[in-house]
Amino acid sequence: GGIWDKEGHIVTNYHVIGNSLSRNPSRGQVVARVNILAADGVQKNFEGILIGADRAKDLAVLKVEASEDLLRPIRVGESSSLRVGQQCLAIGNPFGFDHTLTVGVISGLNRDIYSQTGVTIGGGIQTDAAINPGNSGGPLLDSKGNLIGINTAIFTQTGTSAGVGFAIPSSTVLRVVPQLIQTGKVLRAGLNIEIAPDLIANQLNVRNGALVLLVPGNSPAAKAGLLPTTRGFAGNIVLGDIIEAVDDKPVRSKAELYKALDNYNIGDEVRLKIRRGNDNLELSIALEEKDS
Numbered sequence: 001g002g003i004w005d006k007e008g009h010i011v012t013n014y015h016v017i018g019n020s021l022s023r024n025p026s027r028g029q030v031v032a033r034v035n036i037l038a039a040d041g042v043q044k045n046f047e048g049i050l051i052g053a054d055r056a057k058d059l060a061v062l063k064v065e066a067s068e069d070l071l072r073p074i075r076v077g078e079s080s081s082l083r084v085g086q087q088c089l090a091i092g093n094p095f096g097f098d099h100t101l102t103v104g105v106i107s108g109l110n111r112d113i114y115s116q117t118g119v120t121i122g123g124g125i126q127t128d129a130a131i132n133p134g135n136s137g138g139p140l141l142d143s144k145g146n147l148i149g150i151n152t153a154i155f156t157q158t159g160t161s162a163g164v165g166f167a168i169p170s171s172t173v174l175r176v177v178p179q180l181i182q183t184g185k186v187l188r189a190g191l192n193i194e195i196a197p198d199l200i201a202n203q204l205n206v207r208n209g210a211l212v213l214l215v216p217g218n219s220p221a222a223k224a225g226l227l228p229t230t231r232g233f234a235g236n237i238v239l240g241d242i243i244e245a246v247d248d249k250p251v252r253s254k255a256e257l258y259k260a261l262d263n264y265n266i267g268d269e270v271r272l273k274i275r276r277g278n279d280n281l282e283l284s285i286a287l288e289e290k291d292s
Contacts, residue, residue, distance in 0.1 A: 001034070001062070002074045002139045002147060004177060010034055010062040011177055012137035013152055014053050015116040017060055025050050027184045034064050036071075037099055044070065052180030056188075057172055058115040058152055061180040074139060077146030079125065079169035082106055087143045088127050090151050090165070092135030104129030104165075113153050113166045122259045124166045125149045131165030140167040147173070189266045190290030193221050195243075195254045196229070204229075204239060209275060210257040212240040224285040227276065241281075245273035261287065 001012035014021065020031035032048035048062035083106065090102045108126035115121055116136075127140065131151050140149035149167030179186045194214035196204070201211045215221050215228040229240035243251050246260040247270055264270060264287055272283045 001137045002150075003036070003071055004061070004181075005073050006068055006071050008064045008066055008071055009051060009177075009181055010048060010064060011150065011173065012060050012062065013116075013150065014055050014058045014060045016137040017048075017050075017053070017062070018117070020050075021053055021060070027051065032062060034062060035098070036064070036066060038070055039072075043098075052184035052186075054176050054180060054186045055117045056119055056186070057121055057168060057176050058113075058117045058119070059150065059168065059173065059176050059180070061177055074147045075145065076170050076174060077142050077144070077148045079148045079171045082109060082125065082142075082148060082169075084108060088125075088129055088148065089141045089143070090127065090129040090131055090135060090138065090167075091141070092131070092138030092151055100135075102130040107164070111166060113168065115153060120255070121152070121168060121172075122262065123169050123172060124152075125169050127165050127167065129165060131167075135165075149173075187266060188262070188290040189264045189268060189287035190261060191221050191226075191285060192216065192219055192288055192291050193226065193228075195257060198253055198255075201254070204237065206239070206242055208252050209242040209244040210251050210254050211242050215240075220286050220288055224283045226272075226274070226283060226285065239277075241274040241276050243272050243274055247271050248273075 001010045004011050017032050025031050029050050030047045031050045034046045034048040036044050046064035051061040051063050053060040086106050104127050107128050111124040111126045113121040113124035135151045138151045139147050140151050142148050148170050151167050153166045176186055196211040196213045213229050215226050227241045230238045232238050245251055249260045251257045266289050269284055269286050274281050
């Protein structure tokens with residue numbers, strides 16, 4: 001993990017403290033032991049109390065009661081300005097060897113990360129810096145020592161580094177962590193409509209876009225005119241609207257719709273390009289708090 005601020009907040013991965021979180025601890029409960037390496041080389045041990053956790057982005061925030069001279073917050077850089085080929089550094093405890101530093105380059109951007117929490121996280125940073133079991137939750141830094149990501153996953157067939165590691169970008173961390181500190185959870189924006197799973201959409205011959213199954217009455221989506229899938233008088237299925245783009249970002253599936261909406265806030269208005277039968281339409285809809 002990394003020290004976030006002078007108040008003692010520590011940022012790590014959700015899956016790093018997953019065993020403790022599986023017991024549904026309340027905010028303020030001790031869920032981990034946190035070791036902080038002081039400038040003099042002495043390691044000090046603290047209780048890590050839970051502040052908040054977000055499974056969808058595999059992030060968690062703990063808090064330690066440590067003196068201010070021990071708490072040296074990490075500087076947060078801009079992952080949005082990263083370029084493939086630039087140098088990066090990963091810090092972690094691979095195989096229990098604590099405070100290990102490895103060096104590599106940014107190998108790719110905007111990768112999908114298949115997290116140990118069982119969710120897919122978009123916008124990931126790919127690096128060839130050696131990331132092994134034990135690196136999770138540690139910082140990925142640029143050459144100036146700024147945080148550009150949180151090391152999260154590796155692609156491997158052996159269980160050890162194969163030169164393909166992934167980190168959650170700092171832009172995501174900056175969006176999630178302040179909310180976890182403030183409320184213990186993350187509020188997300190959404191359309192609050194039901195989208196057909198890809199399997200069902202394929203069976204209904206929808207190969208491109210996100211098929212709308214249900215639209216709650218009196219919802220912003222219903223008021224904007226979004227139509228659900230229904231049955232005709234003869235019992236035949238009448239396809240609902242098919243969302244093909246959000247603010248000109250193409251949407252080819254249910255997952256891509258959710259990924260496209262991930263960067264918006266509650267109250268933002270989005271412009272949906274939809275296909276309705278043989279017609280192409282545009283609808284503007286204000287996003288509301290996403291149902292959990």
